[in-house]
Amino acid sequence: MLPAAIPRVVESVGEGVTELKAGDHVVPIFNGECGSCDYCKSDKTNLCEKYRVNPLKSVMVNDGKCRFRSKEDGKPIFHFLNTSTFSEYTVLDSACVVKIDPMAPLHQMALLSCCIATGVGAVCNTARVQPGSTVAVFGLGAVGLAVVEGARARGASKIIGVDVNPDKLTKGQTMGVTHFVNPKELEKPVHEVIREMTGGGVEYSFECAGNLDVVREAFLSTHDGWGLTVVLGVHATPAMLPLHPMELFDGRRIVGSVFGDFKGKSQLPRLAQDCMRGVAKLDEFITHQLPFEKINEAFQLLVRGKSLRCLLHLSSPHLNSTKP
Template identity: 80%
Template sequence: MGSLSDETVNGFFNPSETTGKVITCKAAVVWGPGQPFVVEEVQVDPPNKMEVRIKILYTSICHTDLDAWKGLNETQRAFPRILGHEAVGIVESVGEGVLDMKEGDPVVPIFNGECGDCVYCRSEKTNLCEKFRVNPFKSVMASDGKTRFSTRDGQPIFHFLNTSTFTEYTVLDSACVVKIDPNAPLKKMCLLSCGVSTGVGAAWNTANVQPGSSVAIFGLGAVGLAVAEGARSRGASRIIGVDINPDKCIKGQTMGVMDFVNPKDLKNPVHEKIREMTGGGVDYSFECAGNLDVLREAFLSTHDGWGLTVVLGIHPTPRLIPLHPMEFFDGRRLIGTIFGDFKGKSQLPNFATQCMRGVVNLDGFITHELPFSKINEAFQLLVDGQSLRCLLQL
């Protein structure tokens, strides 16, 4: 799908018929932890002040959606709920005070918002926002503490990660909506809502991977492969992928991974193998698996004196980091990243442009495409490790 002409936009909806009105549409509602998604009719309220209602065109599924669906911890147990946070769509209507977008604009939602005014947004040291940062506890809108979704009989349906994209229409705070180039390939732009931005940004912004450096990536899902793509584009001379799924070796080779290590094939710890391969350890390691034992291996796989480990994986259990404070005295460092340290509203449009120019290759991340009605099948593909990103068309 290419640019969005006025004719194309009007093919999706007629703003004059819906603006200011409640919209009845299809959404995938999950009613309890681990329960199948039910595609049913919901009601979507108009946007309040500084809110935006968008028509979702494509949405994809991330492991964070999977964890929330399972209800792995108390922060993710607000049900019924509309999950989803990777998508691309067009603006249907805007609330009072929204000046940076209008009806018909192509946009991507972001779970880590940017208001542009708070002390965090004005700082160059963080991409967090005081009010609209990612918050797994949040399940309602910021302006009034209410939801914009409800069932046909009026029961509230909760929001998810500032976004809720498993629906034909959704309402977001304007701080969590990014306008993109109308000539952008919209299917691929869906990837920038989370996975690709997080992985590439971790390599570019968080680690600042240098030309000629060595990298180890633990977990070759979409985020891990995005790290590989980011490291490749920065000129890394050695990119080692680590995964227990042997199929990831072939996929990784097409997306920047130069060497593959399967822990199941080793008698000794992974970090010993990587130190042996690299003459002491890699310059950068990235933990993308959400596993604390893997995190320790990633940390120890870096070179002492200067090695840096970046944490990208989501860790839903109450277990703490298995590192002794004295291990940091060898010069290794550990840091986490949210959304690849991109400031969403101010920096994502330029990143999208770089992707359009081929600086980052987005081909290969979308491994499956299904109609929205088959969302349960799409989730099973992710559970079975068969997909990177399954794109659902609404």
């Protein structure tokens, strides 16, 4: 859950890049799309053979080298998540750059690089939530609230937000949450409460917390026979799923979703257009703005649960135009 890095305008392009030019408004993406590998040609995945998200990759793909050097000693500064956007200038593989409508407000488009695409896409592409469905969202951070936005746009009849932070209640209701559950205020497991609220469980649950205990509660909160759980949280430990294989025989399913199953370069421009038409309330996600040099304060706001996205800017805090 990173602060919203500064969106981009292309300064120059390298040899062989034909789909972008200087001056284009773009969004960097961590899950790239080369467009030519077997993965990119398949309609069954949004992963790319060469440019899929890889937190351990720290160099450019084509030549295995860095493009950044320290001013002090000339040592390489390694790349991160295909983007390296916490800087005034960056260098990216063209497979990880999405051209967007120049009329789209850049401060809003920064959100498409992660939380909005991940949450809305999980609803529309991965789960394919149907009108009138019941939904539970575990973890009401930026990704979780993007799930809420997607579920609202798809016409879900009941959207249950689950979070241990009571401050998420008001924000969640603003975004479309119809019912709120705080596990700290319950005397029994969350899944039992949700089953009682929905007559057996929700049709779709989304885990957005990166917590294995939450994964299990999300799974058990769905209706047996047809419930689907989508895992979106980042799990940094080597611990395994807290499920017994026989529990899958009750008809509940569980899947993971990367970048909301969007193919970044070919499908994200459409999402940008949809957001400009109001499919998601993008400004609601930007709760703070800080100058770039206060990036550590932005991280602390996230750690303390005080912000959804803190937009970092280089100079003027007035970001209601299309200028970077």
